[in-house]
Amino acid sequence: MFSIFGVPAPLLFGQLLLGLINGGFYAMLSLGLAVIFGMLNIINFAHGAMFMMGAFVAWMLLNYLGINYWFALPLAPLIVGVFGFVLEKTIISRLYKLDHLYGLLLTFGLALVLEGLFRNGYGSSGMPYQIPALLGGAVNLGFMFLPIYRGWVIVVALVVCIATWMLIEKTKLGSLLRAATENPALVQAFGVNVPRLVTLTFAGGVALAAFAGVLAAPIYSVNPNMGSNFINTVFAVVVIGGMGSIFGAIVSGFGLGVIEGLTKVFYPQASDTVIFVVMVLVLLTRPAGLFGKAA
Amino acid sequence: MTISRRALLGATAAGAIMPVITAPWAPAARAATSVVRIGVLNDQSGPYRDVSGLNSVVCVKQAIQDFGAANKGLTVEVLSADHQNKPDVGAGIARQWFDRDGVDMIIDVPTSSVGLAVASVCREKNRAYINVGAGTAELTGAQCAATTIHWAYDTWMLAHSTGGATVKAGGDTWYFLTADYVFGHDLDRETSGFVTAAGGKVLGHSTYPFPSTTDFSSFLLQAQATGAKVLGLANAGADTVNSIKQAHEFGLTGKTRIAALLMFITDVHALGLATAQGLVLTESFYWNMNEKTRAFAMRIKEKTPNNMPNMVQAGCYAGTIHYLKAIADMGVAAAKASGAAAIARMKAMPTEDDAFGTCHIREDGRVLVPAYLFEVKTPAESKEPWDYYKLLVTTPGNEAFRPLADGHCPLVHA
Numbered sequence: 001m002f003s004i005f006g007v008p009a010p011l012l013f014g015q016l017l018l019g020l021i022n023g024g025f026y027a028m029l030s031l032g033l034a035v036i037f038g039m040l041n042i043i044n045f046a047h048g049a050m051f052m053m054g055a056f057v058a059w060m061l062l063n064y065l066g067i068n069y070w071f072a073l074p075l076a077p078l079i080v081g082v083f084g085f086v087l088e089k090t091i092i093s094r095l096y097k098l099d100h101l102y103g104l105l106l107t108f109g110l111a112l113v114l115e116g117l118f119r120n121g122y123g124s125s126g127m128p129y130q131i132p133a134l135l136g137g138a139v140n141l142g143f144m145f146l147p148i149y150r151g152w153v154i155v156v157a158l159v160v161c162i163a164t165w166m167l168i169e170k171t172k173l174g175s176l177l178r179a180a181t182e183n184p185a186l187v188q189a190f191g192v193n194v195p196r197l198v199t200l201t202f203a204g205g206v207a208l209a210a211f212a213g214v215l216a217a218p219i220y221s222v223n224p225n226m227g228s229n230f231i232n233t234v235f236a237v238v239v240i241g242g243m244g245s246i247f248g249a250i251v252s253g254f255g256l257g258v259i260e261g262l263t264k265v266f267y268p269q270a271s272d273t274v275i276f277v278v279m280v281l282v283l284l285t286r287p288a289g290l291f292g293k294a295a
Numbered sequence: 296m297t298i299s300r301r302a303l304l305g306a307t308a309a310g311a312i313m314p315v316i317t318a319p320w321a322p323a324a325r326a327a328t329s330v331v332r333i334g335v336l337n338d339q340s341g342p343y344r345d346v347s348g349l350n351s352v353v354c355v356k357q358a359i360q361d362f363g364a365a366n367k368g369l370t371v372e373v374l375s376a377d378h379q380n381k382p383d384v385g386a387g388i389a390r391q392w393f394d395r396d397g398v399d400m401i402i403d404v405p406t407s408s409v410g411l412a413v414a415s416v417c418r419e420k421n422r423a424y425i426n427v428g429a430g431t432a433e434l435t436g437a438q439c440a441a442t443t444i445h446w447a448y449d450t451w452m453l454a455h456s457t458g459g460a461t462v463k464a465g466g467d468t469w470y471f472l473t474a475d476y477v478f479g480h481d482l483d484r485e486t487s488g489f490v491t492a493a494g495g496k497v498l499g500h501s502t503y504p505f506p507s508t509t510d511f512s513s514f515l516l517q518a519q520a521t522g523a524k525v526l527g528l529a530n531a532g533a534d535t536v537n538s539i540k541q542a543h544e545f546g547l548t549g550k551t552r553i554a555a556l557l558m559f560i561t562d563v564h565a566l567g568l569a570t571a572q573g574l575v576l577t578e579s580f581y582w583n584m585n586e587k588t589r590a591f592a593m594r595i596k597e598k599t600p601n602n603m604p605n606m607v608q609a610g611c612y613a614g615t616i617h618y619l620k621a622i623a624d625m626g627v628a629a630a631k632a633s634g635a636a637a638i639a640r641m642k643a644m645p646t647e648d649d650a651f652g653t654c655h656i657r658e659d660g661r662v663l664v665p666a667y668l669f670e671v672k673t674p675a676e677s678k679e680p681w682d683y684y685k686l687l688v689t690t691p692g693n694e695a696f697r698p699l700a701d702g703h704c705p706l707v708h709a
Contacts, residue, residue: 011520018512116340123601124344125533125565131544138546144516147544219544220509221536221565225341229509264501264513269475272504 014144015261021150023257024157030237030249032208038244039181039201045108048227050206053080054213055222069132076214077207084206088199118224126221161250236279242292330370334398339377342533345561347405347428351611353598358615382412389416407431407478417442422634427610430478435661439704441635443660447579447610451697453556454485456577456666461554467495470523474505474530482529498523511538515545531557536565559605563683568674579664580606591649603681609650617646659704663692
């Protein structure tokens with residue numbers, strides 16, 4: 001068995017794979033954020049709360065209605081997406097004419113309120129959510145023991161990321177969305193209902209977060225703080241990838257997951273800071289982020 | 296794509312200051328009167344919320360009622376606040392409570408780093424301090440104070456009870472998963488000491504950032520690679536729950552024994568018996584021990600239907616009863632004038648309450664409660680909700696804690 005910097009190679013490969021899995025979560029969350037930034041110019045601080053709500057809705061579906069994981073996977077994002085739709089219509093849409101910071105404050109407040117409500121109802125220790133039987137167990141890859149569920153997460157994350165990217169960059173709907181971002185008045189003049197498009201974009205971004213929440217439920221305990229643990233890292237990922245860049249969000253999500261994973265081997269104490277160190281370095285050398293266009 | 300970087304950086308910065316916005320609740324400023332004010336300071340929003348939190352407040356209020364404060368002519372007010380697991384926030388609230396709100400005694404204060412910070416504020420202001428929630432044995436060791444009493448458990452007791460039992464059962468090689476702050480370090484160090492003294496070996500440690508870590512898989516993989524027989528969890532609350540859950544996921548539980556060095560009944564509840572069964576843990580209180588503990592637990596459960604009190608919450612109850620007893624004995628004016636005098640009076644009297652029975656308080660401030668080693672029941676063995684523990688071993692209070700001379704507490708004159 002050979003080793004790299006004193007760490008046995010199999011252990012290192014295992015860490016790389018785990019990093020990619022966590023990166024999958026970062027990518028899915030930053031994707032939703034990037035879409036909302038890009039299209040609505042809203043800094044959605046409630047994104048972590050939506051992720052948490054996705055997990056909670058899955059838990060509630062199972063425990064109150066007996067609906068299992070496979071049905072929760074599409075249902076929970078739908079339910080949280082509808083919640084996002086209502087939120088955008090009633091509250092967030094009022095802020096588009098104001099400075100970005102108002103949107104930030106509003107969504108930040110919403111996140112605190114939502115987390116507080118769930119904390120009041122369900123406490124902070126978390127609720128158990130079992131891995132679905134079909135994805136239970138693990139496979140021995142030779143260099144590590146990989147739980148099948150984690151393998152599933154990485155595959156699903158990749159599929160979702162690529163599908164979202166294709167939707168926005170390659171389809172008619174995507175081109176309308178991008179056009180509406182550049183010049184809403186002109187697109188509206190062509191007969192497109194721009195406010196509806198914006199509302200649906202917000203609901204879609206939120207549903208992505210909720211989807212990641214359902215995927216996360218069997219791994220982490222379903223608890224009200226699960227979103228805020230992620231959200232700061234995810235913001236850093238979006239900044240590093242380049243604001244509003246879908247491709248940047250995906251690549252930097254996975255990449256930073258790996259960097260964080262490696263830090264956990266060599267100096268675990270720094271594993272929550274390393275992403276911010278990278279953010280500082282990137283901003284010093286490429287102020288628009290790795291894949292962002294300079295304004 | 297016109298969002299400015301400045302706004303986005305602002306967003307990231309706002310995340311960092313997020314917790315500051317949840318200000319502690321406090322009544323308007325009042326001058327010192329004959330009213331006794333108790334401040335419950337703990338985590339009400341983070342990983343230790345269920346371990347202490349509002350249930351501790353309920354227990355303190357129950358104690359005031361059970362003591363019959365009103366009938367004895369005592370007016371007692373309870374304040375509470377969230378220290379967010381940050382020493383600076385905790386110390387700030389303590390100062391504000393003493394200087395502005397006329398608080399006489401602070402109780403609970405989980406999270407060792409905060410527990411120690413508040414201890415020094417209480418010493419400086421000469422106010423009574425009953426720590427229940429924090430684990431560090433430093434509170435009755437080098438950093439002990441004439442104003443401090445430490446109630447339900449400490450890191451030495453946990454290392455001795457759970458760690459000792461695990462080594463005895465054949466777990467002689469250990470890997471530690473350690474929360475990177477004073478409590479995790481203390482627990483890791485004390486347990487490592489026991490393991491090596493018993494002829495075992497410590498194969499490694501992963502010290503992870505607290506409280507921002509939720510994914511432990513990377514550390515679990517490192518533990519697996521060393522082939523250690525025991526995975527020692529030097530953490531608490533939601534971190535312990537997540538570590539155990541993920542250890543199961545990565546198949547560590549077959550060959551490796553998990554020693555959850557600090558685990559509460561609330562954590563077992565969060566994990567579910569299917570995952571938690573067979574774990575060995577130490578608490579100094581279990582609701583189903585005898586008539587009195589059951590009666591006490593039911594009084595609390597009426598007010599918090601989704602929870603059963605653990606040793607920290609029971610400790611808040613017992614500590615408040617004993618404090619009020621001392622005050623009734625020495626007079627409100629004298630107790631308000633000097634926290635150290637109130638604590639001295641508490642040390643001079645044996646404690647007596649429904650949760651812990653009769654115990655003594657040592658001169659270094661350590662309450663000598665018995666330590667119970669429990670095994671978590673299987674789902675089949677559990678007959679009713681919250682029926683989780685089987686008692687394995689009882690260590691009497693005078694053996695459960697670090698010997699007085701080893702603590703190097705300056706208050707102790709050899």
